[in-house]
Amino acid sequence: MEVGLSGVSLRHPAAARGAAPALQEASLQLSAGEQVAVIGPSGAGKTSLLQAMACALRPVAGRISLGDRDPWALPARELRALRGRLFLAPQVPPLPPRQRVVTAVLAGTLPRMGVLRSLRSLFYPVGIAEAEAALARFDLDDKLFARVDRLSGGERQRVGLARALVAEARLLLVDEPLSALDPARADQAMDSLTQAAGEQGATLVCTLHHVPMALRHFPRILGLQGGRVAFDLPASQVTPELLRTLYAQHPEELDDRAPASVRLPEAAVPVPVVMHCR
Numbered sequence: 001m002e003v004g005l006s007g008v009s010l011r012h013p014a015a016a017r018g019a020a021p022a023l024q025e026a027s028l029q030l031s032a033g034e035q036v037a038v039i040g041p042s043g044a045g046k047t048s049l050l051q052a053m054a055c056a057l058r059p060v061a062g063r064i065s066l067g068d069r070d071p072w073a074l075p076a077r078e079l080r081a082l083r084g085r086l087f088l089a090p091q092v093p094p095l096p097p098r099q100r101v102v103t104a105v106l107a108g109t110l111p112r113m114g115v116l117r118s119l120r121s122l123f124y125p126v127g128i129a130e131a132e133a134a135l136a137r138f139d140l141d142d143k144l145f146a147r148v149d150r151l152s153g154g155e156r157q158r159v160g161l162a163r164a165l166v167a168e169a170r171l172l173l174v175d176e177p178l179s180a181l182d183p184a185r186a187d188q189a190m191d192s193l194t195q196a197a198g199e200q201g202a203t204l205v206c207t208l209h210h211v212p213m214a215l216r217h218f219p220r221i222l223g224l225q226g227g228r229v230a231f232d233l234p235a236s237q238v239t240p241e242l243l244r245t246l247y248a249q250h251p252e253e254l255d256d257r258a259p260a261s262v263r264l265p266e267a268a269v270p271v272p273v274v275m276h277c278r
């Protein structure tokens with residue numbers, strides 16, 4: 001699905017009066033099937049950008065287009081149908097504690113099912129093989145009938161990714177999918193996600209705190225800072241200088257995240273950070 005943002009500003013309904021908009025005059029254009037990573041320091045507006053694209057929040061200014069249509073100009077029924085073709089995978093997947101993994105994964109198919117079929121599927125899951133195949137991409141097919149509250153944080157995150165894949169959305173919006181994964185798993189998960197999105201022909205927008213991972217897996221990088229688009233470049237053109245500027249207020253977030261090719265010189269890292277927990 002093609003995505004367009006033209007001068008989009010976004011404000012969260014619960015934001016403090018006088019707080020700066022979460023997104024400010026953001027403009028960008030994505031072609032159908034493109035894969036983009038969104039990076040930037042904490043609070044830069046990465047999640048807000050995904051929420052704008054998912055039609056979860058209505059912009060206070062500017063225009064969004066999804067597949068050449070302005071979602072906010074559509075009748076409610078068509079907007080619902082459009083939302084059924086998008087999938088927003090939040091940082092922490094909402095998984096009811098006693099649910100089986102198979103049901104949790106197949107919940108991703110609900111937006112493309114009718115109401116009756118989706119209600120029935122909660123009790124009698126349909127598409128078990130589909131769920132198993134999606135889980136296998138994340139090396140988790142052996143957990144098909146496990147309860148989600150008996151999974152580790154990283155396993156739950158991978159269940160969330162499998163759910164995103166079975167959605168067969170035209171626009172996949174994935175919010176920081178790697179925070180609970182070790183580096184090897186994270187690399188494997190990114191490979192699986194980008195490969196599956198490519199096979200489905202879905203447009204993929206993924207926020208990542210881990211800059212090297214973004215540069216390694218995505219051809220295009222969008223840098224956000226203070227709610228504004230700081231740069232929008234092919235990964236090969238994202239220089240150490242750009243990254244230093246992007247993370248100037250929070251250099252500790254970049255430290256140990258820069259890939260070998262763009263690792264900051266010693267002198268540029270003001271505070272040696274031993275560990276960074278999110």
Ligand SMILES: Nc1ncnc2c1ncn2[C@@H]1O[C@H](COP(=O)(O)OP(=O)(O)OP(=O)(O)O)[C@@H](O)[C@H]1O
Pocket residue numbers: 012013014015016021022040041042043044045046047048049
């Ligand atoms: N539900 C909310 N209500 C009010 N303000 C919010 C809400 N969510 C985010 N904000 C504000 O919007 C701005 C952008 O937040 P956002 O979550 O989009 O940033 P982010 O780059 O995704 O951050 P992080 O990397 O920490 O997840 C921040 O100033 C934040 O405080």
